[in-house]
Amino acid sequence: MPRPNVPLLSREQIAAAALSQIDETGALSLPRLAATLNVSVSSIYHHFAKGREEVIEGIRALLTREITEPLDQNLSWREYTEQWAHRYRSAFARHPHAVPLLTLQTVSSPEAVASYDALAKVLRQAGFAAEDLLHVVSVLDCFILGSALDASAPLDVWADSGDPASALSAAITATRAQPGDRSQRSFEVGLRILLAGLADLIR
Template sequence: MGRPRKALLDRERIGATALELVDEKGDFSVPEVARRLGVQTASVYHHVDGRAGVIELLRERITDAIDPGTLSDVPWDTALERWARSYRAAFAAHPRTIPMLMTSPIRAPRVLAQYESVAGLLSEAGFAPSLVLPVITGLDNIVLGSALDMSAPDTMWEVSEGAEAPRLAAAQAATSPSRADQAFDLTLAGFLGHCRDLLRTGPHQAP
């Protein structure tokens, strides 16, 4: 019998299967990934370093959907805004991965390469080294929080008859279906405005 043209198991299939599980139920285990692929758990461990390794495959798959070209050939603040929007769209497609990825160290080389580009952009713009990670972390918080918000119910504040919240009810009644997008635009604009102020006023050091 000839050898199969394609390997039965590889990192690509492991990552894709783990992402399917997380999209479906919010988590995965390595044995579950193995069962869905029809292989032994030990076979999965042959390709990845346990659960942490699979998490990095998830991170790579989602980050690959972020357009790195958004960081090129434009002023730093325009580049950050474009990158943030692409970043948000990538994670909005898989919101159940966010709690897992936000609480795990980033190790995947392809993902680190994108953050290296952002760090370089900020450094070249004039931000001090002590401010680069606070700015990146702040942008992460805005983007990932908004990506989660995009999967939330349209009505987040249910004001029942017994609740005394007339102004909240009126505000909710006046809110458009694009609330999540409006909130993201508002928060991102404020964040970038503050970053511009940091560069204008100096000193460019984290407090």
């Protein structure tokens, strides 16, 4: 039987199916992924030689493509970082179950590395020192990923004691009265504070 002219699978198809599995189950199983795609596990290894780890990086690449529309390099570092952070959170907040898997391994997807490198270049040009730069990127990364997880948290993160003397209870009541999404508002407040603090590192 002649070989098909068009490959039955692509890396993108496998990564998309893997992401769907994680969204549904919170975990990644290559045998289950292969069954979903109606192929053998060896077919997945044909495209991802390192197996599960490389598939996860394929997922990272898939999500990064959602945020890699070029940003204006003439923006100030704060404007650039703010836009980058919003895009990053938006993409990952849609797939919160993927976040823990992505944080357990080194970022190696070329698409993701290029996105971080573009951010690092803007920060370096703004005056962040080399010895601070990786820490700045890491702090931003941790905050955004944490916020992406928070986007799927319950509406009420803390139980309301109803105690009129409780500052937390009063805060919960006040927050419930605010319009819009609580998690999004928390992200905006946190990002504003974070960028103001990072500005102190510019030399």
